[in-house]
Amino acid sequence: MVDAYLVVSYGGPNRPEEVVPFLRNATKGRGIPDERLEQVGEHYYMFGGKSPINELNAALVEDLRDELVRRGDHTPVALGNRNWEPYGNDVIKELYENGARNILAIATSAYSSYSSCRQYREDLARWLGEVDLPDLTIRKVKQFWNTDGFYRASVTAVRESLEAAPGSRLIFVTHSIPNAMNDSSGLEFGMTYEQQHLDLARRIADELGVEDWDMAYCSRSGSPHTPWLEPDICDHLEDLKTDGITGVVVAPIGFISDHMEVLYDLDTEAKAKAEELGLAFERAATVGTDPDFISQIADLLQNPGRTSYCEENCCALSRSATLPAL
Structure with a gap:
């Protein structure tokens, strides 16, 4: 039985002073100096130092929750990010503290590649290891480009x-x-x-x-x-x-x-x-919170089908082929 649904996303800054720290997270391990990150951050500063992704994801989660409730499904729905608050590992720990032991996740990317699918699977595996809760299980719904x-x-x-x-x-x-x-x-x-x-x-x-x-x-x-x-x-x-x-x-x-x-x-x-x-x-608009799309996500969470759907090295880059992925 699924105890909680987790929408997994990229995250983004909410104010100018968060832009460089966010970019440090997004480029972790690449050795990019802050001076260069300031230059990259100009895209964000043009829009007040704020990414729209957080509010858009919040709207998606709210509409998804409403659709599930309309169907009689009151399973908690949470959002957890890779690169900014709310961080996925913190959200998973909070869900566990509230009684969740079996979490079903879906990423906010429709297609298959390392960055759009496998990296999220690696994130989930890493977060699961960081919280170190042996009785907690996390599975991920596969990509939905063809739904x-x-x-x-x-x-x-x-x-x-x-x-x-x-x-x-x-x-x-x-x-x-x-x-x-x-x-x-x-x-x-x-x-x-x-x-x-x-x-x-x-x-x-x-x-x-x-x-x-x-x-x-x-x-x-x-x-x-x-x-x-x-x-x-x-x-x-x-x-x-x-x-x-x-x-x-x-x-x-x-x-x-x-x-x-x-x-x-x-x-x-x-x-x-x-x-x-x-x-x-x-x-053209993105799918956003289009009712057909929200209904499709709800369908996938309620009827996820096979969640162990990838070969061991599917979408893996050579540098990541040995990293665990859910």
Whole structure:
């Protein structure tokens, strides 16, 4: 019997003085000096030093809790983060103190890769070891990119934007990852991270009768010598302008809410690039708290199916292959 549901996420700063400490957590082990983190933090300072992710996750948890209660399920629902408060290990300990012995977790990322799935599984395993409670069990629901509710919510968002900007070129967008990470991803689905996005994008386009569409990426970081999934959204906008396209609808199907990658990389950088090129720009909503999506999460928590779904080294990077993961 499940005693508590845990929504696991990335976390983000709530005020300017938290930006660098948050980035220290997010880049732990990489030896990045604070001076560089201050530069990276400019994205956050542009928005008052606050990430929208915490309030968005709080809204998701509230709506999820309401949906579960509507179904007669009063199991506690909590949020625990990797990089900022509330930290996952603290939340797990609090749930245990309140009587939970069997926790079912779901991450706020839909697709399979090291950073979007396995790293959360490693987080859960590490937190479980840190709290050192032998009678506590944690399981994780698998990724949900191919579920009906996520698909329906995505279709709704894209349809509304296409209707608002008829004749525009449809561009699906997600977070770029290194090619090597993509190649090791998605063993449980038989599709890589990239292929999962393309599969969903194709389904959405077919549903909406869109023949010409593209996949682009954002939020690349790290060494410029390391190959990452391409094209970058801004580079792709330049190519579309050359091809005679006059307007675009950008659909961020790789993100479940309007957090920093959406607000900065798309609503700020990509929009500015489109304006520079003279392209009309319409950005589709993320699934957020769409009722179909909230209902789908509730379905997954109430009927998780097989939770030991990955091979031992699924989505593992060479540096992490031996780290325990739930």
